Amino acid sequence: MPAVLDVFAFLGLVTTLAVVGWRRTTSSSSFTVASRDLGLLPLVATLVMTEFNTSTLMAFAAAGYAAGPVALMLPAVFLVGLVFYTLTVARAWKTFDRLSVAELFAERYSPAVGRTASALLLLAMTGFTATYVKSLALLFAPLAPAAVPLPLLALVLTLVVLAAVLPGGLLSVVRADLVGFVATIVLLPLLLWFGVQAAAAKGGLASVFTQAQRSFDPAVQWNDPALSLRFVLTLVVLTCFTYIAAPWYGQKIFAARSPRVAVRAVAISAVLVFVLYGVVVLAAAHLRVDQPNLPDAQLAVPTMMLRWFPAGVRGLGLAVLFGAALTTLAGVWSAMATMLATDFGSQSWRTVRAQRGLLVVLALTSWLGATFLVDRILDRLILANIPIAALSFALLAGFHWPRANTTAAWASMTVGVLWGTGCYLVVGEAGGYTWPWAIYGIPLIFLTGAAVTLLTTRPLPRSI
Structure with missing residues (x-):
């Protein structure tokens, strides 16, 4: 019976995401920038769900499992980075208001600089999407039949994500993000609550983590092998100076109704992204108490949901993670397709039909990268930032x-x-x-x- 409840709950939320997101459009403006008419709530929801992706989620949870509460330094990276984005470029991007962020480099400097910038951004996003597909496959690997190899599972999940974005492009992504956003802010606090209860029965965090791991001490943390402050500071710098050029963020800023909406949405998203990732990090720290011998810390998130959530809620939780992965991956593909059409293609590439064809090619590329290039998720995520920085x-x-x-x-x-x-x-x-x-x-x-x-x-x- 519990398995049946989980299946129905999972399918129920995923179906809701699909139904809400299904908005077939023949307008290129709607497909690429949601007709530039997003208000504050939908823009906040889609920005938050863009950043709340399974690759970062699994990497941060693994750090929480290994290092304890001090791993909250990792979500703080997003807080600082997105506040920097708010102060430096949020209003400027909406005022610029094109289709591709690379158009800034072409108009401000030269077409050759613009095409080079676009190529560098596309190279980086190819790496990002490969890690997203790999993390999605790892997330659902414990639930798949043992006979299903990981590459095949990754292919099936990639095709599901592709089917979700093809009808309406960015508009489909934003509509699904609204549902996923509401479900995420409801379910993740429950994950932490169940984790606290489970850990309390076995002695709490003090039974596993040292005082230094539970209360931040810069002198101790600077070179801590579990999670060093030195490493986190590098991520802060990189995040500040790479997110400002992020095409998937820029595309959604272009979709905002006004510069005021864009600035407010990014500022609110900075806080919400920090809170949501922080909840998962703390929950993973409590998992270390409840399950001290996890064979792979990258599997902390599905383990927590399978171990702590009751029947039904467990299925909803997994659906939330699938929805987060779906819309993040689809959003990046959408930005990539728009950039390819705007920066390298002719006017005919900007039609909805051509954009859908590009999405198919990008989905296949992401799956190939996940299968043959990605091993450690966080390491590959960071490496892909070199062209953007x-x-x-x-x-x-x-x-x-x-x-x-x-x-x-x-x-x-x-x-x-x-x-x-x-x-x-x-x-x-x-x-x-x-x-x-x-x-x-x-x-x-x-x-x-x-x-x-x-x-x-x-x-x-x-x-x-």
Whole structure:
């Protein structure tokens, strides 16, 4: 009977997501930017669900399981990063109001810079979507029959996500996000509550984690092998200077009704994303008490739901995670298809039919990447940010420094790509390449761009 209840609950919520999201459209504006008419609630919902994805969720939960409550530092990365986005580019992106974020680089500098920026962003998003597919497959692997190999499960789930986004594009994603958002903010606090109860019966967090792991101490955490503050600080820097160029975020800002709505929505989303991920991190810390010998910490999320939730609620919880993965993956595919059509294709590529064809190709690419390239989810998520970080100077200067020029954009982008790639190849993951990449690389990108700007342009004449 419990299994039957879970199946009905799961199918019920997934069906609701499908029915609400099903909005077949023949309008390219509706398909790509939801007719630029999203109000505050739907925009907040879709921004939150864009960031609340299974790849990050499973990685953060694994950190909570290993390091305890101090792993709340990881959700704080999103809080800082999205607040930075709010203050620096949220209003500017909506004022710019195009289809692709790469159009900024083309209009502000040159078409060649724009196409290069688009290529770098597409390369990064190809890596992101591969990790999303892999995490979705890992999430549902414990529930699939043992005879079903992981690549086949990933393919089936990829096709389900593809079927959800094909009818209405971004509009379908936003409508489904509204349902997923409500279900998520209801169910995740329940997960933490059940976890606290289960851990209390076995001695609570103090029975597993040290005082330093339960109460943040920078001196202790700086090089803690479970989760070092040094590593988290690199993520803060990278998040601040990569999210500003995120195409999946930019596309949804373009869909906002007004600049005021865009700014308010991102600010509210920053807090909500931190809270939701924080709840999961704390729940995973309590799982360490209740289940101390989990073979793979990346499986903490499905383990918590299967172990703690009662019948029916368990099925709803898994449906919420599936919905989060579905809309995040579909949203990134939508942004990629729009960029390919806008930055590299002709006008005919912007038709709804052509966009649907691009989505099919992108889905297949994501599945291939998940099957053959992705092993450790968090590591691959971070690695995929190298091309985006390289654009940080050109983007912020494009909005806020009129003197910046095409030569400076090329120089900063080149240094960013070479430095990030060099750090990965020379220092490597084992050596902690993210530290020199973020802490030295980001300033180097900006210093290069600023120096080249000052050397290659004359100052603007003063007004009399």
